[in-house]
Amino acid sequence: MPRTFVWHPSKGPAKTPKLEAPGTGKLHIKQVRSAIGHSxxxxxxxxxxxxxxxxxxxxxxxxxxxxxxxxxxxxxxLVTAVEE
Known part of the structure; x- marks a missing residue:
């Protein structure tokens, strides 16, 4: 039976930056990759x-x-904090 899923170590980000704890500010959220092919x-x-x-x-x-x-x-x- 052929394998249907092959894991590629080079696909996707190697590391995502850590977000600090939720505060009272605002966040600017931008979609940088398509949702096609995702669940x-x-x-x-x-x-x-x-x-x-x-x-x-x-x-x-x-x-x-x-x-x-x-x-x-x-x-x-991509998430960035908004300066007020």
Whole structure:
């Protein structure tokens, strides 16, 4: 039986930057990779964040629940803190 999944060590980010604990500020979230080929759960998480298409960006209030969503799709988004 042929193998249907081959793991490629060079695919994806080698290391993602750590996010500090949730604060009271805002976060700028930009989708940098497409959701095509990923699970329905990841696509739904991106939609819940307000990211409807590739290269879309939103500003969200920082919270623990937002951090949990970002953790699920951290390889598809770029997160930066907003200076107020």
């Amino acid at each position: 329905w759960r990841m696509r739904r998480t991106l939609e819940a964040l307000g990211l409807r298409h590739h290269q879309a960006s939103v500003v969200q209030q920082d919270s623990a629940s937002l951090r949990g969503q970002l953790k699920q799709v951290r390889h598809l988004v």
